Amino acid sequence: MPVLLLERLPLPSLEAYAVVSVSLLGWSLHYAAEKTRDPEWRMQFVETKNISQEIPNTFQAYISDILSRYWLSSRAQDIVSFSIHDSLCIWIVVNMAYCFLVLFGNWLQKQVFGELRVSELQHIKDKFWNFVFYKFIFIFGIKNVQSMEGVILWGSWFSVIGFLHIHAQLCQDRFEYLSMTPCIPRHRHFRLLTLLGSILVSSGLLFLICLAVGQRAGWVTFFLVAPECLLLALRTTHVIARYILYLQSCHPPIHQLSQGWSPSTYYVELAVEISCLIVDLAHHIHMLLRANMLLSMASLVIFMQLRVLYEQLCSRLRRHGNYKRLLQMVELCCPLVTQHFELESEWEDNKCAICWEAAALARRLPCGHHFHHGCLLHWLEQDPTCPTCRRQLLEDGSKETPPTSQSRPRENASFISWTGWSRIFQQNADTPAVAAAENSQLESLAEQVLQMFPDYSFPVIIEDLRQTRSVDLTVENILEGRLLPTLPSFQQEPSLSTLPKIVSQEQNPFEVSQEPDKLFVDDPQERQQILQCRKHELVEEARNRFFQRQALANISPNPDS
Numbered sequence: 001m002p003v004l005l006l007e008r009l010p011l012p013s014l015e016a017y018a019v020v021s022v023s024l025l026g027w028s029l030h031y032a033a034e035k036t037r038d039p040e041w042r043m044q045f046v047e048t049k050n051i052s053q054e055i056p057n058t059f060q061a062y063i064s065d066i067l068s069r070y071w072l073s074s075r076a077q078d079i080v081s082f083s084i085h086d087s088l089c090i091w092i093v094v095n096m097a098y099c100f101l102v103l104f105g106n107w108l109q110k111q112v113f114g115e116l117r118v119s120e121l122q123h124i125k126d127k128f129w130n131f132v133f134y135k136f137i138f139i140f141g142i143k144n145v146q147s148m149e150g151v152i153l154w155g156s157w158f159s160v161i162g163f164l165h166i167h168a169q170l171c172q173d174r175f176e177y178l179s180m181t182p183c184i185p186r187h188r189h190f191r192l193l194t195l196l197g198s199i200l201v202s203s204g205l206l207f208l209i210c211l212a213v214g215q216r217a218g219w220v221t222f223f224l225v226a227p228e229c230l231l232l233a234l235r236t237t238h239v240i241a242r243y244i245l246y247l248q249s250c251h252p253p254i255h256q257l258s259q260g261w262s263p264s265t266y267y268v269e270l271a272v273e274i275s276c277l278i279v280d281l282a283h284h285i286h287m288l289l290r291a292n293m294l295l296s297m298a299s300l301v302i303f304m305q306l307r308v309l310y311e312q313l314c315s316r317l318r319r320h321g322n323y324k325r326l327l328q329m330v331e332l333c334c335p336l337v338t339q340h341f342e343l344e345s346e347w348e349d350n351k352c353a354i355c356w357e358a359a360a361l362a363r364r365l366p367c368g369h370h371f372h373h374g375c376l377l378h379w380l381e382q383d384p385t386c387p388t389c390r391r392q393l394l395e396d397g398s399k400e401t402p403p404t405s406q407s408r409p410r411e412n413a414s415f416i417s418w419t420g421w422s423r424i425f426q427q428n429a430d431t432p433a434v435a436a437a438e439n440s441q442l443e444s445l446a447e448q449v450l451q452m453f454p455d456y457s458f459p460v461i462i463e464d465l466r467q468t469r470s471v472d473l474t475v476e477n478i479l480e481g482r483l484l485p486t487l488p489s490f491q492q493e494p495s496l497s498t499l500p501k502i503v504s505q506e507q508n509p510f511e512v513s514q515e516p517d518k519l520f521v522d523d524p525q526e527r528q529q530i531l532q533c534r535k536h537e538l539v540e541e542a543r544n545r546f547f548q549r550q551a552l553a554n555i556s557p558n559p560d561s
Helices: 002-008 015-037 041-053 060-070 077-084 091-112 117-143 148-179 188-219 219-249 263-290 295-335 345-351 373-384 434-452 460-468 470-481 499-507 524-555
Strands: 337-339 361-362 415-417 424-425
Touching: 015 077, 015 091, 077 091, 091 148, 117 148, 117 263, 117 295, 148 188, 148 219, 188 219, 219 263, 295 373, 295 424, 345 373, 361 373, 434 460, 434 470, 460 470
Parallel strands: none
Antiparallel strands: 337 361, 415 424
8 A cells, every 4th residue: 555655646757856856965065064164063063972972882873983083174074074963964965875876776777677677667666665664674673773873874774785685686587587588689698697796796795894893883783784685695696596507508408308497407596595585584583582572563573574484484395395206206207208300390390388499308298298307397396287288197097997886985086296286186087077177178279279270160179179189289180181171051942842852961961071081082182173073063052052943933923913
């Protein structure tokens, strides 16, 4: 709801925001120059300094001490010092810093990403508001910051961290888009990798700042701010590693098992995801222990996030176990085959239906289709069916003799875990639910074929699909002439002279349609001759029926006469 309200607000454009920010900064500098002309302003600054020394030795007091020690030697430094310590000017300075950050991000977007896609914009909004919400809870619920100086410093720190997190997420989304898009120029990869390297270096510098802060403000503060830098470095390293593996797989050897999905890619992703979840889980536990009140809104939010992180960690470990079992089953049930093709057309006809690349070395499914090893694993993690014919890839042991009716229903079921989730499949495949699902699936496939070949009848296509289990094979049968079209039927008005002929035609309208296999020939020229003969016969029959109707009309008595 807050995001929807903010989207409906008439927010100004970036140019207008920049002009207003620069104008406010100029006004604040003029105001500071007027105030520093009064000699009494130094006394007020000394009082502020004395008050700040009573505060415990924190990072905010350390920065204030540096400013008061080194920035009081000239008039320009007096103006800057007044702007930083004045309660009104400091917010204008902070607003100008955010304006510079937004302008830099806009320039970075145009140079590296160009026009953002809708999904990327949505991910940025979700990431931004989620980050703002949790950091608000951290500042006012965990740290319980009450001074304006502390709020500004913590806000500045998390603004830099959030800026890098958002661009790391944007780099990940753009990499996933580029990895699925062919013919990408090299300079786009170079720019994206340069930005990822800059984010990784920036996360390392921020971690060094965390070490410096930990030595002065205590290691408790270090363990509160360091996990953000560590998570940023892990996620950026993950994207860089995937990018490098992707660039290596752009020109794979002909014997490569997977196209874009390799064991190294999977285990890199697994290690990074589990590491990020463990670090984030430990960070939230530490925040929960450091909360001022155990029963508070901040504690409730942290408890909810802990539950989500724990479920994600357990789910990822379960997925890894399912992946291992799936890998063993694929290696047992789907043998590796090597395909040799001499013509380019054969390479085009034997592509992997998942990645649309040539499958020289692939896994052969029980239904006869071939796919890359990695592509097949990635597909079966989501759907335990063949990508081409949608056949269930399950070994249910249906070859055994069916049990007797006295046996329990559970003995008649086979428990299979194809993708890790336990499924119970009855060996009796003629149940109404299975038959209805199969019929609906065949009807949807038949409608696709009818859109391409409307001359064929629906039952004929359904019957062929029951045998082939594939739209491609049915289309191939139609194109090669194995499946004959439904010939049009002609109806004529009943009459005494034509009734026996019509009855005989209804009983056996075309002898060709009863035994199509006997009249099928391999020679295309001969097939064309047969079709021309059928065409002439139909024209002759239509002409005879027209003459018969004309004769009946002339014989019938005219009522006017």
